[in-house]
Amino acid sequence: MKKPVKSEEELGWKDIEVGCTVSDAGNAAQYRTGDWRSTRPVWDHTRCVKCGVCYIFCPDSAVRKNEEGYFEADLFYCKGCGICAQECITACIKMVEEAEE
C-alpha cells in the first residue's frame, strides 16, 4: 500500500489506470469494516490457552497475536460476527455490546 485510495467523489479520469486496473495490491486494507459491528469480542486471558482457533476461523482476518502471545481482534476490521466466541475451545471469548459513543 503506497498511496491512500481516493473516494469515489474525488476520483477523476486522470487517476484511473488503463483498463481500470488496480495496481496497488491489497489496498482494501485501508477500508474500515469495523464500524459495521454491534458487538465486540473480549478475551478472558485467565482461560485463554493461546491455541489460535479464533485466528484460523476469522473470516475477516481480524484476529492477531499480540506480543504476549494472546490473540486479540483488530477492531478496525472486526465486524462482530461472533464466530470466534462460538468456536473458542475454552469459551474464553465473550461478545460485548458496543456502547453508544
Place this chain on the structure above:
Amino acid sequence: MESLNVYASRLVTKREHFAPGHRACQGCAEALAVRLVAKALGQNVVVASATGCMEIISTPFPFTNWRVPWIHVAFENAAAVATGAEGAYRALVRKGALPEKGTVFLGMGGDGGTSDIGLQALSGAFERGHRFIYVCYDNEAYMNTGVQRSSGTPFGASTTTSPAGKLKAGQVTWKKNMPEIAAAHGIPYVATACSSYPFDLMKKVEKAAKAGGPAYIHILSVCPTGWGLPSEKAIWIGRLAVETGVFPLYEVEQGRYRITVDVPAQRPVGDYLKPQGRFRHLTPEIVEQIQTRVTAEWEKLRAKTAL
C-alpha cells in the same frame, strides 16, 4: 500438519494474501474459504474469478483485497481465462521469455458460476488437461443478487425463486453433484472441502497445486444471510453438514476415492436442517425423504472408496 491438534492453527502462515477490509457479510464462511485457499497457495499464483459474491466483496473499484495477480471475468468463462493465462505462461516459458517459477493458476467461482453458467468452459478446460486448479465456493444459491436458486441449491430449500408455499416445499430438484461431474472427466485430482475443516481444506488445496493436471475442489461455504442463520453459527453448521452426511468430505486422486473426514456414526439430517431458516417449512415426511437420499448417496460413496 496434524488436523486434530488444537494448536495446529499456530503453524499456519501468518501472511494474508487475501487482505482484510473486504465487504462480505458478517460471518461469511465463503470469505473464510477464500482466505484459507489464498493462504495455502501463497504468493506465486494467478487468479481468475467469475462474477459472484467473492468478486463483489473483494474488488469494488478502486479497491482490491488481492495481494496476488487477479483477473475479473464474466460469469461463464473463469475456467477459460485461467487456462488461457496458463497456456500463455507455458508458451513464454518454452520460448525462454519467462523463467519457470512454478506459478499456480487458479480459477474460481460460486456454485452458479461453476455448475450452471460456467460448466461448459470448465468441462472444456478439464478435457484439454491444463495444469490449473478450479475452486468452486458453493453457498447453494445465487447469493450476491439476493438468494435465487441455482442447480447447487439442495432439495427443499426455500429461495426467492423457489419459495416455499402451499403447493411446493421450496426447491423441487436435488443438488447437482458437481464433484462427481468433475471426477467423470478423469482428471488427476478432485476433492470436496468445507471451511469448517480448515486444515483438511488447506491440505487439499496444496495437493491440487501439485496434481500436475486439472484439479477441482468443491468447497461448501456457509452463507448465514441466505441460509437464515445467526452469523456466529456459520462454522458450526458446516461441521453439521459433514457430520450428518449431507456433504461428505472426500478426495479422488487418480480415480481412487478416499473419505478424508470419516463419520462412523452419522447424525440424523434433521440436526442440520432444523437450525436453518431456508428449511423451516419442511414437514417430517420431506425430512425423511432427504434422509433416505443422503443415506443412499453415502452408501454409493462408500462403495466407491472400497474399489
